[in-house]
Amino acid sequence: MVWPLLLRLIVLSLPWVPTEAGPGTVRVLAPTQVRGLLGATVELPCRLPPLEHGVRVTQVTWTQRDAAGTDVNVAVFHPTQGPSFPEPGRLEFVAARPGEELRDGSLVLRDLRTEDEANYTCRFAMFPEGSRSASTWLRVLAQPENKAETQEVPLSLLSPGPVLVASCVSSEGRPPARISWSQLDGKANESQVPGHLPGTFTVISLLSLTPSSQTDGRTVTCKVEHESFEEPVLLTMTLAVPYPPEVSISGYDDNWYLGRSEATLSCDVRSKPEPTGYDWSTTKGPLPPSAVAQGSQLLIQTVDASINTTFICRVTNALGTGQAELNILVREEPPNQALQQGLSTENIIILTVGVVVGLVLLGFLIYFRLFRRPRQDQHSSSANGYASYKAVDVNDRSTQDPLTESER
Template sequence: MARHDARNWSDCTKMIGLLCLAASILTQHGSSGQRVKVEPEVLSYPGQTVNLRCAFSDATGIQLTMVTWIYEPKEGERINIAVFHPSFEPNYPNSPVKGRVSFTPSPPNLASPSIQITDVKMTDEGKYVCEYATYPIGNEQGITYLVMLAKPQNLASVMTVEAGTKPVIVAHCESVDGRPAAQISWVTTANGNATTASKAGADNTVTVSSDYYMTPTAADNGKDISCVVTHRTQVKAESFPMKLAVQYPPQVTIDGYDNNWYLGRTNVVLTCQASANPVPLSINWKTMSGEVPDNVQISGKELKVLKVDESVNTTFVCEVKNSLGTTREQVTATVREPSPNPTNAGVVAGAVIGSLLALLLVAALIAVLVTRSRRQQQGYRANGGSDMKTRIFGGGKKASKNGTGGGAGSGGVAGSNNNGPIYVYNESSSHQGLGEKNNHHQPLTMGGRPEVVATTPTAQDILLSNELDDAERRKFDELEEEERYDHFTGGAPILQLRPPHDQDDMIGDYLDDDMESQRDGSVISRTAVYV
């Protein structure tokens, strides 16, 4: 057991030692990488002057011996382009930038040995290394990437194609002589795919091209398609909106035939609708028989039948032509017998129904208004004047009850007809027991007693009297029982109700045509009231 623990301790010690060594190496590398200060990336356009800065940040305890600038292209070997030793003049070996490179400031110093390159070219792009020779730590370096930019020339176009069954290029887009390479994308609702290719251009630039492929149809003509170019030199992406150009033969339809061409119908029109790319060269109307009827007028894409008759019972053909071909469409017209009143029957029926509904509405409105008015008047008569009772003398329940319509001895109303005058009995007055409704009667003096002349009751009075409820009728019955005239046994004179102008026709106290025989053999007046 002790031997096993010793072995584990030895392994742990070795592992810790390795970790400490790796950390030391990483620390030294990190610290050395931070001593040489450079810009990680410098951008430039052709023809400009660029400055590549370099400095040693902390030389404490370190002796700086020499500085060398090295150019490392993307393809090829490293090349020294500038060397400085404090004991010698700056040296510029043969390189692609010789004559255009120099230390700055001049004369240079080891603490800040920056360089500048004038009239930079696209081929100057690459990695530039600032390397220090030091003692005792050896060489130290910093790397700067020079990125040459070239704003490309972007363009896009659509291809005019014919509708078919195979994929073809319908649009093309290019970004020419850019640095770095541009990115191209497509935006469209058309169903297709894009292919993109790049090729080296002049002076280390890149040209990127993209084609959009699809199987074109007539429905694709005019659809929107846009090429979008994105490049580092552009503030925002550049878009090229376009419309697809697909050519196709004419597509023809005929509108206007409703299968209701009846004899005598006028001004029916057929319209030849045609779409094509290129646009149609001509639109022609003809018939299958070869002759156009006399009552047919043709104007461009419209064919107008002035009046339908048997001559238009034929097949009309519309022929459209463009550079890709000719297309025909036809419609066969069938002439029918006219239907009786094909358009007026519905109008007449609608008018009749509308009139009936209007009449019913008016009648209902009148009935409501009349009923409301009657109820208001009835309420006024029954409630507003609670001491008044309306009675009709000369007919009704009491007349039929006595069988004779009332006699002189019984105090009934003279006469058996229902058209007698209407009287109002006032319970609150002790001087006048009976008064005629509506104040149409003038009091007269006859034999020392007042005589009342009655007029014929109005229809409103009769209706209102008939609308009295059972309670009111019972009250009237009780009132008639109390006021029954046959209770008066005195020999008082008779009060006759008659117009004043009939005084000359009286026989005694009665009119000669006013008397009426009764079943019991008596004769009584129709208009007299026995008091």
Template structure:
């Protein structure tokens, strides 16, 4: 049936299935409503449209082309709330134009984009523009075309309004105790939809999450982290993770916990070497607390401090050690939570303690010196090895080593030498010859066999030319000059006796005007 609103007629529509979050179960192109008698009349919409709070968004809705006999009589936009109630928000008529049921609330924010067009063509594009988006604008919207004679065709769109939240996290100062307390907050303010918050920590904890809807429809989410407040908890870091549809990736917010606790006091700088006459001996009062100590107090177990002691805040100074400081000093530190104290007994000696600071320093110095010495030795060894590698030519092989002289001298063979015989000499003047005998050694012959020959004798030139009538030279006694040369040649004989066995015999060649050089052996 038709309903009349401000003299405009529109169809009453049954509510479509509600959609609380995308994607919604609506098709992009919807067929005509059942039992309407329509044929081949379809509506094109976008199933989900997103818009930012305070911004502008378009809700597309178009009637696909039909035959010339199909006439559009009216277009209506309806919004469905969370409980299933429907509200007409905009109507377009071919004769009366566009109208809005609530001109004060919606008339200035809603607009048909085809409002400037004329005739029935303007009704086939019913795209609705929504300006100044509000959180209340979020919901299911139905666009319905009333056609003649085909009946009604409609399509549904889910409008999702989003607002980027403001996220922050901070620590809540608590006092050390035995009852769990809230130590940190993480808040995501004015988001739409609500943000998801979670804590990341290895500590045993509990998280309490609450939501608050603001007047503009946005939601603030708060998460409280609850832990047992101990002094060990102070200074540790926990993280809050914020997830939201407007964020490309989760936002991580670190929080450093703060637990107030009384001071934990220790006394340092005593070296067990306080002796009579020592100057400027000091003690330090070290306090670990939150907040920091505001008052330091020095005393002794016996009462007030000796007159030779000077207090400088957390520091106690003894300019000259005497027997009066042979006592137990007490340091107390106070902050807003409480007071902590520590004691240190001083033993004053007549003479310096050799096992005290000096001996300790000597031991430490010796250890450091040993480490340095070992490092220097190791470095020197590595450098030497590197230099040896650099000196060795590339491609060096065992064959190159064999090319040089041997690293050791083999023992000389024990040979039986015969009497030296005259050398064979040649004279360029008369072509006379002197006898020559060349020894030939057999190293394989055992040295114990004295009777067996150790070498073979080659026939001398005299024997070979005897049949030819040639006459060899007559041996002569060498002179004094020759004896001096023989003394120089004894050097080789001393190096190895084999040179003596292979040496040329002395000859009288010097008297005949020619000289033969001594042979070289390798």
């Protein structure tokens, strides 16, 4: 299981580049960085391209730069004498063999320790080219173990403010893991302590939220990021958070008028744990004589002037107290009666307009029947008479006026 991860880490390393060229054409090929897991095995690649005729390698040397900046020999390979290690057992040349062409000086380092993290230089001594080298930075990683869990909130009186609701721990990581939460409205406190293994770290993140009905039952996610992970680790949990009572008052419909009976107010509560007590009052003090408290309900036996006030419902549970206020406006008469009167007035107006319109239409009808039609009849009669007269005048001259005939 370790080797595939190590191979992926090597592939993800920076490109192979030469770090020292010199006057010749031979260049050493090595990655600028290699990563390995703590306690595992890692390979430090170092190779030469095909050599020109007449060029030969006389020795390969690996050095490690310590904290003081001094280069210390860790491995040497001679073409005829073979390998040499100051600390045998942990180091091994991958491909170099005595008596063979020496172009691959890659080195294997087993059982990685935190102190192995350093800058390593691979140097080829060549004749007649001289020395060529390349450096690789070895990073030693430790993959952390991660867990997240909700925190029990004690049932005690709480001051307003956030409380611890969840924790997320990333243990034994190198370098330290990065932890973040999905809930940006919360407050995360992070701390870091040394791990049990030398050079490792444990990161602890504590999430605090203000207790409320919105907090209880909420899903939160802890995200852990680390160099050794291909993807971030997501740890999801559901919160179980007690909270003080959240109170509202219902039952007032803006139809409370003098003389109304059996009106009721209800004290609606969201609470965890359940409420332990209800207390009804007004901003003026005790309840009016006609108001009777019955647990979460307030029964108004008869609405009178004393009900025209602001009622308060105060609820208590094991964590604290919450309250709500409601202002009551008492009317002199039922709003629905005023509405009915308004509708009657509207009906009267509509009826009056309808009568006026009807009378106007009736007047027009009478006008047309009495005046317009006789004139039309008279005009038709005159026209007919004129036509008859003209007919007589043409066909029978004896019908003309006698006076006119004698004058002729």
